Amino acid sequence: MKKVNSPLIGKNLTDLKEICEKHGVESFRAKQLFNWLYSNDIKDFNDLTNLPKVFINILKLDHCIHPLEFVQSTKSNSELTNKFLFKTRSGSLIESVLMNEGNRVTLCLSTQVGCALDCKFCATAKMGFKENLNSGEILDQYLLIRQKVKKPITNIVFMGMGEPFLNYKNVIKAAHLLHSPDGINMSTKRITISTAGVIDKIKRFTKEKEKFKLAISLNGTTNEQRSLIMPITLKNSLDDLLDASKKYTESSKRWLTFEYVLLKERNDTVEDANRLITLLTEIQRCKLNVIPYNEIDGEFQRPNQNQIQTFMNKLRSARFPVTIRWSKGTDIDAGCGQLAIKNNSM
Numbered sequence: 028m029k030k031v032n033s034p035l036i037g038k039n040l041t042d043l044k045e046i047c048e049k050h051g052v053e054s055f056r057a058k059q060l061f062n063w064l065y066s067n068d069i070k071d072f073n074d075l076t077n078l079p080k081v082f083i084n085i086l087k088l089d090h091c092i093h094p095l096e097f098v099q100s101t102k103s104n105s106e107l108t109n110k111f112l113f114k115t116r117s118g119s120l121i122e123s124v125l126m127n128e129g130n131r132v133t134l135c136l137s138t139q140v141g142c143a144l145d146c147k148f149c150a151t152a153k154m155g156f157k158e159n160l161n162s163g164e165i166l167d168q169y170l171l172i173r174q175k176v177k178k179p180i181t182n183i184v185f186m187g188m189g190e191p192f193l194n195y196k197n198v199i200k201a202a203h204l205l206h207s208p209d210g211i212n213m214s215t216k217r218i219t220i221s222t223a224g225v226i227d228k229i230k231r232f233t234k235e236k237e238k239f240k241l242a243i244s245l246n247g248t249t250n251e252q253r254s255l256i257m258p259i260t261l262k263n264s265l266d267d268l269l270d271a272s273k274k275y276t277e278s279s280k281r282w283l284t285f286e287y288v289l290l291k292e293r294n295d296t297v298e299d300a301n302r303l304i305t306l307l308t309e310i311q312r313c314k315l316n317v318i319p320y321n322e323i324d325g326e327f328q329r330p331n332q333n334q335i336q337t338f339m340n341k342l343r344s345a346r347f348p349v350t351i352r353w354s355k356g357t358d359i360d361a362g363c364g365q366l367a368i369k370n371n372s373m
């Protein structure tokens with residue numbers, strides 16, 4: 028049987044030091060290797076030019092560099108949004124989306140193949156859950172895309188396929204690797220993790236004082252209404268979610284973003300806007316980001332312009348900041364909630 032070498036991308040300094048120790052290599056080489064893996068755009072072992080040949084030969088015995096294989100990319104009509112397709116070593120396909128807005132270049136990363144949460148309005152949910160991505164597979168989306176684009180990537184959002192907080196350890200490890208000053212060196216302020224509301228992980232994120240930005244997909248203003256579109260609410264009630272959110276902002280003193288996908292006749296009434304004001308006024312340092320629904324099939328619709336405007340006008344009296352996000356790249360199914368691999372056997 029052919030031996031499967033484990034990829035180096037995704038390993039942190041501690042992992043690399045362990046590899047060095049195992050083979051009797053001086054531990055400072057681990058830091059050098061870390062720097063090579065994350066600060067440089069490398070394709071294979073030949074690119075590691077200033078490491079000793081013996082060390083490289085040792086690495087080659089058990090390892091390869093990249094866990095992902097690039098498959099294809101698709102540009103939106105505006106050319107501002109680009110969707111990338113990758114294959115994992117287990118043969119699964121995943122997507123990432125790169126969005127250009129002025130000086131800001133935001134990359135949206137997938138954290139799972141498919142998703143278990145079954146949010147009724149999301150295309151990824153229709154795939155069901157296939158598998159968790161490991162830290163290397165999450166991070167390699169960034170590294171391989173960085174090799175392909177000219178403009179530096181300025182922001183990362185964990186808002187692609189999957190629920191990041193149901194793959195907590197790997198997502199947090201990847202986020203720390205993105206932040207590490209010895210490697211990619213991206214500020215924690217530019218890294219946002221979005222959750223559908225996995226309360227025990229929000230509590231853990233709070234307790235462990237993670238500095239990355241947190242976003243919570245609210246999408247409903249009563250427990251009943253939210254349960255209908257987000258079954259996760261049955262085990263993670265709206266009250267408990269808001270309570271955990273409040274405790275997060277109080278403990279971390281950080282801002283929290285609530286996302287709210289606006290669905291015609293489901294959560295778009297003036298009463299909903301009023302309830303949002305009441306619920307979120309309780310939480311210090313929160314923002315609301317309204318996302319007009321991107322259509323994926325016939326079940327839900329985007330409210331018309333008038334209705335969106337009425338909803339937004341009502342929110343003007345809120346004491347918290349409110350923004351609206353028009354998803355980019357809907358023409359190539361790269362908008363929020365549109366990521367789904369229709370044929371998973373390429």
Ligand code: SAH
Nearest residue numbers: 149186190221222223244286320321363364
């Ligand atoms: N599972 C995570 C991250 C992925 S979804 C989460 O739920 O936060 C990223 C954002 O897109 C979420 O706020 C989600 O509510 C929103 N979304 C999902 N489907 C959508 C759709 N069809 N149109 C607009 N936004 C959508």
